[in-house]
Amino acid sequence: MRQPLDKWLKSGTPWVWLNAGAVAISVIMVIGLLALIAVRGLGHFWPASIVEAQIQAPNGNTSLLIGEIVDTEEVSAAQLRSAGIELPESATFVDRHLVKIGNRDVYGSDFSWVLDRNIVERTYPENLIAIERREWGNFYGYLLAVKEAGVTVAEQNAGENRIWDEFQARIERALTIHEAIYQIEKHEIGSINYALERLRLKQRRLELEGKDTPENLAELDAERQSYQQEYHALEARLADLNKEFNRDSFVAQVQDGRTTEIYFSKVVRAYQPNAMGLGGKFAFYGAKLWEFLSDEPREANTEGGIFPAIFGTVMMVLLMSVMVTPFGVVAAVYLREYAKQGFITRVIRIAVNNLAGVPSIVYGVFGLGFFVYFLGGHMDDLFFPEALPAPTFGTPGLMWASLTLALLTVPVVIVATEEGLARIPRTVREGSLALGATKAETLWRVVLPMASPAMMTGVILAVARAAGEVAPLMLVGVVKLAPSLPLDGNYPFIHLDQKFMHLGFHIYDVGFQSPNVEAARPLVYATALLLVVIIALLNLSAIAIRNHLREKYKALES
Template sequence: MRESLGNWTKSGSPWIWLNAGAVAISVIMVIGLLALIAVRGLGHFWPASIMEADVRELNGNSFHLVGEKVETVSVPVEQIRAAGIEIDTDQELVDRHLIKIGNRDVHGTDFRWVLEDFIEEVRYPENLIAVERHEWGNFYGYLLALKEKDKTVAVQAAGENSIWPEFKKRVDRAVEIHDEIYQIEKHEIGRINYAIERLRLKERRLEIDGENTPENLAELNAERSVLNAEYEVLQQQLADLYTAANRDSFVARAMNGQEIEVSLSKVVRVYQPNRMDILDKMGFYSAKLWEFASDDPREANTEGGIFPAIFGTVMMVLLMSVLVTPFGVIAAVYLREYAKQGFTTRMIRIAVNNLAGVPSVVYGVFGLGFFIYFLGGNIDQLFFPEALPAPTFGTPGLMWASLTLALLTVPVVIVATEEGLARIPRSVREGSLALGATKAETLWRVVLPMASPAMMTGVILAVARAAGEVAPLMLVGVVKLAPSLPLDGNYPFIHLDQKFMHLGFHIYDVGFQSPNVEAARPLVYATALLLVIVIALLNFSAVAIRNHLREKYKSLEM
């Protein structure tokens, strides 16, 4: 028995099983973590039922409670009594519910903790409405009346739902008007303002160059007059739209019995979750998921979507990949194919490997000092003097963030490309040279194509690291909320000098800087899941390209 056990140990089987078990545990932990993030994040968008209940207070009185049950935790009874709350129970633990009561403009807070033993007569009336607003969060209550130009046009009797269809129709109209206003303000007026600013800078440049002749100034004034005329037309359209948007309002009763009037221009959507069946809830859930992925954030990033952060993350990673690949490949080719292998080359490789271990925030400090203050400041002096003292490239922006992350990840590309070059048989190079090709032609047409899968491996590793970095980006270009995307319809279309949003920084900002922690918590999970998905899609795309290249040049390796 002992001999067979020794033979089994010597065969290496225990280490194989140990490695397999470690891999299995790691996979289970990763899947469990992703499942936790998905449940906590994606569950936030499901339309929860609105409860109504009477809650007993310590003084014996009770108050009316309306809201969504968000979370339930078990708390030791001793802890409750230590806080000065008398509770009559023999159990060791008591449930405490986090209720989203909304109506922040009425109550001053969105959430409230309530003990299970103090809740009485829980019910779910079908007439309760939930109203998502552009500000002040959700509103929960009973719809009482509709108004048009301060005149009541419809009144709802107690216990009925008679004016709900008309309410929905007017809300849809208000949302359409809001979208038209957004289109004009964000895009059309934004385009005019951008063109007027370019004319101002052009006039300033003519003044600096001494070419501000009456003819040139007259040409600029003519263009400015055309833009001002367009602006006046759009302003009149906006005035009409704002008048139409503010026409309707509704009156509702909050849980404290107060009747409030809300303009429909402030409403995003309305729904009655207690009346919804499973199909209605699935449709609502899909719409909320699409809003999260495609809309701009609102309410201090605790509501709305995160499309600017998705766009900024993907654009920065793609730009970083375009920058890091040629530099990494050229450095690897020089070290492997041209440099004399000796002490200097070994020191360079040691330096490259050490660079991979430098903390990322150090790269951020370097990017701030060298790229932004030195390089960007000199670029402003040479090419954008008309904009000074306002900086153009002498301020954090997309280009400097991409360059900083390219510098951070270039060691990974160098090492991966060198390994790929080292695996190419020497006979392949000699055969190409024997057929009359020069060394440069051999490198370009034979060696580099065969090493391209290794290059893509380096790019994959670079993307995986750069997409999740946050510390250096806080110094070189990322912001809490960007007013516009780095890519738009205004010349030169790609604005590398603009600041941008990033999913990693968005998670940090919402999770640790938000004034409304309870509202922000589910969005932290949802954004984290989305960041994982974005990184996975970028990596899968690179892996697909690598596999294609590997199959294409497999015959050369044979």
């Protein structure tokens, strides 16, 4: 009996099954984590029903509660009694609901905990409305009247359909005006301000170089006056639009019977979830999901979209890849093909391997001190003296963040490229040299193409690490909210000196720095899922390129 068991153990079969089980458990855990993130994050955009509940207080009085039930948990009765809540002696555990009541401008808080045993009655009236606002979060209540310039044009008692149709029409009008105002402020006036600033810097440069002649200044003044005329015309148009924007308002009633008047200029969208069919809910879900992917954040990043963070993450990773690939490949080629293999080379390889284990925040400190303050400060002195003392590149920005992450990930590219070069048979090199090619030609036309799949493996690993890094970026360029994208229509079009938003930092900021934690929690899950998807897409793109290169040069390897 012992011999078969020893033979079975020595065959290695148990270890194969043990490894298979460990891999299976890891895969299940990863899939479970992604499923949890997806359910918590993507479920946030579904239009939840609004409940109208009668709440009975311990003294017997009842009150009305309107809102969305966003979470339910079971708590011990002892914990509630210690908080001063009266419960029967027989109660051990009690269900309580977290209700999003909105109306933060009225109540000061838009979430409330309610014990399930205190809910006397629940109803879901179809005429309850939910309104997403640009400030103060959601509004829940009943629509009473619509006003135009202070005059009532539709009331609840005039017919529900009529007031709702009028209400939606006024929202569409306000959104159209808001888009026009946004285009003027963000793009047209923004471009003029950018051009005026460039003229100011140009004039300052002329003064520093002693070329501020009357002719040169007159040319600048003429150009400046042209821009100012355009600016005044846009300013007048903007004033008219703002007047129209703040014309209409509506009156609504909240859960305690109070009424409030809200301007349509504060409204993003309004809907009646209790009256929606399944098709309407799917349409609403698609609109909310698209807004999340394509819009800018609002309400301290707890509402709206995260497009600037998506754009900043992808652009930084692409710039980092462009910077790290040639540097890592050149270093690996030198170490493998040209450097004398001795003690110094071994020490360099050990140092490269050790660099991969340095904490990322150390790279952030180095990037801040060397790239930002040293290189950036000297660049400002040499190339941008007219802007001083305001820094141009002597401040954290996109370029320094990309360089810092390139430095962080370059050991991975070096190691992967060296391994690829080492796998190329020596006979291939000797055959190329025997045919009359020089060592440089052999390297460029034979060795590097065959090692390109290994290079892409290094880039894949670098992208996977860099895209999720947060700590160094907090020091060298990432911000909570960037007023503009680093890529726009203003010369030089790509602004490497600008600060940017990043999905990893956005998760940290929303999850741990938000003033409204309960409202921000679903967005943390949604943003985390999106970051995983973006990293996966970037990696899959690099893998596809690597596989193509591998198939292309497979014949040479054989």
